Amino acid sequence: MLARMTPLSLTPTFSLLLHRHRRLVHRSLIDLPFSYSSPHCFSPKPTSVLHFHFLYRPPHATTTRSSSPSFTPVAAAGGALLQDAGATAAVLAGAYCLVLAFETLTEREVIKQNLSRKLVHISSGLLFAISWPIFRELLRGPLYYVLILIFCSLVFWRESPVGVITLAMMCAGDGVADIMGRRFGSVKLPYNQQKSWVGSISMFIFGFLISIGMLYYYSALGYFQLDWMSAIQRVAFVALLSTVVESLPTTETVDDNISVPLTSMVAAYLSFGF
Numbered sequence: 030m031l032a033r034m035t036p037l038s039l040t041p042t043f044s045l046l047l048h049r050h051r052r053l054v055h056r057s058l059i060d061l062p063f064s065y066s067s068p069h070c071f072s073p074k075p076t077s078v079l080h081f082h083f084l085y086r087p088p089h090a091t092t093t094r095s096s097s098p099s100f101t102p103v104a105a106a107g108g109a110l111l112q113d114a115g116a117t118a119a120v121l122a123g124a125y126c127l128v129l130a131f132e133t134l135t136e137r138e139v140i141k142q143n144l145s146r147k148l149v150h151i152s153s154g155l156l157f158a159i160s161w162p163i164f165r166e167l168l169r170g171p172l173y174y175v176l177i178l179i180f181c182s183l184v185f186w187r188e189s190p191v192g193v194i195t196l197a198m199m200c201a202g203d204g205v206a207d208i209m210g211r212r213f214g215s216v217k218l219p220y221n222q223q224k225s226w227v228g229s230i231s232m233f234i235f236g237f238l239i240s241i242g243m244l245y246y247y248s249a250l251g252y253f254q255l256d257w258m259s260a261i262q263r264v265a266f267v268a269l270l271s272t273v274v275e276s277l278p279t280t281e282t283v284d285d286n287i288s289v290p291l292t293s294m295v296a297a298y299l300s301f302g303f
């Protein structure tokens with residue numbers, strides 16, 4: 030499968046470039062789990078965005094274009110790769126020049142650190158926004174996934190069971206449903222021929238178990254205390270509701286990475302409170 034780059038796939042690399050600049054201006058960073066300074070952040074080489082091809086979900090085999098005699102999937106993928114690779118290279122080069130320019134100006138004391146930081150504040154986001162038209166497509170699934178991670182970090186940071194349960198359901202539950210369903214899901218759900226009993230049962234079991242594991246981890250660290258008998262029942266309720274929502278037929282506009290975590294969030298909030 031060939032790579033497709035989107036503005037989203039550039040974000041981590043761009044962040045790394047900004048990190049160079051931010052080290053210089055000595056300002057504290059937002060305490061997100063995927064902060065600029067995280068050792069677990071993305072690859073340090075700008076070219077490594079080419080390795081993010083796992084983010085691309087291949088289109089369904091039946092497309093109208095494929096009926097054209099001059100169209101071959103390999104040629105289409107090659108053209109697409111060239112366009113996105115060119116766009117990626119252009120944005121990375123622009124980002125690198127931008128950060129380097131402000132770093133140099135600050136080092137040479139042409140402008141002050143605070144002004145430099147604000148100029149990067151203004152120009153980096155605008156450069157990113159200006160680049161959107163040169164890409165072909167926004168990968169919505171990964172984008173929603175990252176937005177939910179950010180939302181849970183901001184709203185349910187560590188001391189609420191809601192955030193960790195939501196993420197356990199979206200990441201482990203929904204993810205394992207796909208793997209198990211594709212592998213063993215020959216018996217489909219009566220109301221959705223795209224999904225299977227094995228997928229949905231796996232989602233329930235893994236979503237439930239990983240949620241319990243996460244709750245145990247956070248309670249062992251002292252972030253919250255739980256009455257385990259009641260917590261297990263509540264998590265089972267959240268897992269069941271999320272599994273049912275995940276199993277429903279979806280449309281282009283309703284993505285599992287939104288519907289599942291929103292359901293889990295509301296159910297967990299109603300069960301556990303904030």
Ligand SMILES: C/C(=C\COP(=O)(O)O)CCC[C@H](C)CCC[C@H](C)CCCC(C)C
Nearest residue numbers: 062063069083084170171174175178285286
């Ligand atoms: C492919 C992804 C979601 C979409 O799935 P699908 O339902 O459409 O099949 C996952 C996208 C992952 C994302 C690009 C990267 C997330 C990075 C993460 C926040 C970093 C965690 C750092 C940690 C400390 C290791």
Ligand SMILES: Nc1ccn([C@@H]2O[C@H](COP(=O)(O)OP(=O)(O)O)[C@@H](O)[C@H]2O)c(=O)n1
Nearest residue numbers: 206207210211214223224225228229276285
């Ligand atoms: N409950 C489920 C969920 C997914 N699956 C399998 O996983 C595949 C992808 O599921 P999906 O459409 O939810 O994929 P994403 O939108 O999560 O990427 C389906 O086509 C099924 O083969 C399943 O069998 N049962």
